[in-house]
Amino acid sequence: MVTIKDIARKSGVSVGTVSNVINNLESVKIKNKEKVLEVINSLGYRPNKIAASLSKKKTMNVGLIVPDVSSPFYSDLIKGISDALEINGYNIFLCESNNNIQKEEKIIRDLLSMWIDGIILIPVYSKKRNLHFLENIEIPVVLVNREIEGIKKDIVIFDNFGGAFEATQFLIKNNHKKIPILGGPELSKSFEERFQGWKEAMEENNLYKDNLIFRGDFSVEAGHKMMLEALNKADGIDAVFASSDLIALGALSAIDEYNLKVPDDISVMGFGDIYLSKFLKPSLTTIRRPFYNIGKTAVSLLLDRISGNTQKKITKFIIKGKLEIRDSVKIPDQPE
Amino acid sequence: MVTIKDIARKSGVSVGTVSNVINNLESVKIKNKEKVLEVINSLGYRPNKIAASLSKKKTMNVGLIVPDVSSPFYSDLIKGISDALEINGYNIFLCESNNNIQKEEKIIRDLLSMWIDGIILIPVYSKKRNLHFLENIEIPVVLVNREIEGIKKDIVIFDNFGGAFEATQFLIKNNHKKIPILGGPELSKSFEERFQGWKEAMEENNLYKDNLIFRGDFSVEAGHKMMLEALNKADGIDAVFASSDLIALGALSAIDEYNLKVPDDISVMGFGDIYLSKFLKPSLTTIRRPFYNIGKTAVSLLLDRISGNTQKKITKFIIKGKLEIRDSVKIPDQPE
DNA sequence: TATAATACCTGAAACGTTTCAAAGATATTT
DNA sequence: AAATATCTTTGAAACGTTTCAGGTATTATA
Structure with missing residues (x-):
């Protein structure tokens, strides 16, 4: 396992400098940068994101909780979310609540201990639902597709x-x-x-x-x-x-x-x-x-919060559907 | 942010003991255990998996690479994988290669720097494909649904x-x-x-x-x-x-x-x-x-490798399909 | 050329765990 | 009661990064 220290030693600079090279900081002299990159290549070094996350207190990971992964219904949603997160450099922890409230809560707890940067939650439906513990979560949460009474979280739903x-x-x-x-x-x-x-x-x-x-x-x-x-x-x-x-x-x-x-x-x-x-x-x-768009919208809300807009008012997006006119409805001839 | 140290201080034991409690080690006296759990509850402590992963060199995360998340075709597969991993306490990083080879390779690199414990890869199809860099990867990889010539990795395919x-x-x-x-x-x-x-x-x-x-x-x-x-x-x-x-x-x-x-x-x-x-x-x-089963099989192969069976011979599972007799094929009356 | 300003580099501390040798406590045997 | 064996606990080191105050080299200014 080759670490940043090995790179530093072998390229004759400090770990700080290597770190700067890895993170593309401007303040590294071109000569050193080249040397470091060369050594990185020759040793096949791969940065350890876990260590970086610990140090930075930021993981670039987002939790996505879906009632049922295999539902064709959710797959476009997942794709919208996945695409939008990917563009922004975030990774997805995909979790399935199996339409089970207890499991959903467990997942949220687990995700929190993984120090994800945010959660996109498609809640399990249930009449007697209490999601108020969400209020005390310190990271951004966006709800999708199901509104839950009295929860103060950004939300995207279908009209x-x-x-x-x-x-x-x-x-x-x-x-x-x-x-x-x-x-x-x-x-x-x-x-x-x-x-x-x-x-x-x-x-x-x-x-x-x-x-x-x-x-x-x-x-x-x-x-x-x-x-x-x-x-x-x-x-x-x-x-x-x-x-x-x-x-x-x-x-x-x-x-x-x-x-x-x-x-x-x-x-x-x-x-x-x-x-x-x-x-x-x-x-x-x-x-x-338009599930794909619903997913994208959810991501943009989430990233907005993650990037610090914590004070912003709660947003509720209601996404309109589109009438697809095909053959199963009879349309009488219209006299011009 | 409350850490293991806070718990240790407040419950009058050492960090080592707290760690043992969290990880359910037997060797902690019931009295201390209770005290620690009580403090954990009262302070709302949540273990930091990132730090634990860094220390243990194990993340309990698995990367899943799929050409297209939204394909109904893959969703059962994803579910099979998701369910099986969940049972074993693993989390999924869901990644989409968008049927793009370059992207697939980038994803693999990224996953590796996240120190995942294994990869389940549904490869992008391409004639002139070179997946030989997979051979040099230090973590287990299982291929699903597409065979690639000459690659020495466990694989599950459909017959x-x-x-x-x-x-x-x-x-x-x-x-x-x-x-x-x-x-x-x-x-x-x-x-x-x-x-x-x-x-x-x-x-x-x-x-x-x-x-x-x-x-x-x-x-x-x-x-x-x-x-x-x-x-x-x-x-x-x-x-x-x-x-x-x-x-x-x-x-x-x-x-x-x-x-x-x-x-x-x-x-x-x-x-x-x-x-x-x-x-x-x-x-x-x-x-x-039977995509769901294909997914489960892939997981069991992967977990087997992860748990140390690195020497085992490469396994190739060929999963049989099942004829679903319905109405679109004419079946002549059979004289008894 | 001396001095000030700037650019770049250094290395130790910190992030929050786990691990483990050693120490301390308790139980068992003599 | 002393010696031994067993069970628990301790706390410092390690995991691989980032960060940043302070240092050194370089360039600009007088």
Whole structure:
């Protein structure tokens, strides 16, 4: 193991000078610099970041806590975060909370003892959640995608309400009138927001009715079940607002089983834009969530704090979705 | 910042004893242990892992290098790795090579200066690849999913040949005779292996013909294009072996455009089992790659090396796929 | 050429742990 | 009670950097 001392000895300068060379300090004479670099190369020296971190009290590492690494949903988010951190020279500790609150807390403790410079946390969802210990953490924390009541931390979330409102209005504008909403687990805040978006759009157009609401979780199976229920219970349905793309997927197959055609008989609006939505037959009209950007935004908030802006007011970014118009919603011919 | 010294002073023991308490050494008298723990709690002390790492020359961190974090393909792999490492108390540095060789090398250098205990590398694919510098790395390295000629490192790969062979044979056994293969970029080793698997199965049954080969990349668009070509060029096609699920997806839509039915007119065999394959209409018969297990296997190889098995012979794990029989392949009624 | 100003270098202290030889305390045996 | 064996504790050295006050070499100014 070759250290800075070996380099110093062999190149005939002090450790301080070697350190300056390594850190690209200006104040080193070109001659010494060259000599040192030469020795570094010849000995295959590699700086020890651990030692440097200890000395500098800065690690250039950031903790990223995700409920589930394998969810395709989070992977774009992770990429946005990863790319943005990388550009700024930070490394990521990737941690998975497995949707478990205890584990999440343990991870945070562990990360703190690794002296990371900041945390990006995608919190596990839970009604009776107490994240107030976050307030006492001495390093910056940015929350992503889930808001937690009363927590004073920078946060980036997706505009579920606005997205659902826009989606529903798009259906209405295109002449759909009887538009049930499919799903979302009752305890999910994002579903609640999507529900409110749908409701508001429906009410504004006097289309809202209680019996248009079907509940289930965000899965394909649930979507299938809810759609069958909807088709059984109500007739005259001309469109459906699925509160996730997976639900829409289930709905599509239920509609198929009923020998109805999408979009001719029924239009289907998804929500979330999973990767394959555009490859379905018919391709799914949906609201895309710009996760990559959400990730980037989170990083910029975090780095801002890390670089000393500790006094700044808490920021809340609400990132808007984008309506992806594809084939699953019928658009009537517009007379010019 | 409260340190081990503060704890020592306040609880009236030496730093050595405090260190022993923190590390759960047996040799501390219960009385002292309790006192120390009490002080630790009251002062909110948190051990500094950086300092410990410097002293122990061990970080309990592992570097994971992935070409693309957001690829759904890798996310199960990452999860397998993440879960297995977590169980063993290791943390992950997640790094993305962006399919760029230079970046991959830089990452490895950076990781080494972080004194990680090992590396799991999913190499960027490239024909003219030279990973021989890996040989000189002093810490364990495990390669995943891509074999690189002449590199003496433990490795876990997927059995592309066997999977393709099995898939093709399944088609043949079920009475399909004219089975073109769709795609895979010419320079891709995994495609080459799948191609060989298909070829061998076809040859064994005297079904092989040159004009059954269509080339393109692993994408949906390519699948669509290749399938159209195939339908134009050859008739009597009763099945198709798509060398990726995305290709199969493209093929499905091309077949649909030709007003043919899957599986009644043409059977479609996919490869890879992406998440949505089972939700397609018809659901896709395909070869599932057990990425989660591949990840776990990689970790166990790595940890084995880390824990001192440096002399052991190089291990090469070839993980078999599993045929997922769904609806896109026609299975003739079997007379009992 | 002497002096002041500037540029560059030095090396010891500090960062917060772990480790381990040695010392001290306690228990066991004679 | 003394001698021995065992169990605990101590505290200084080490891990490999960075930092910075003070020193030395170099350049500019008079």
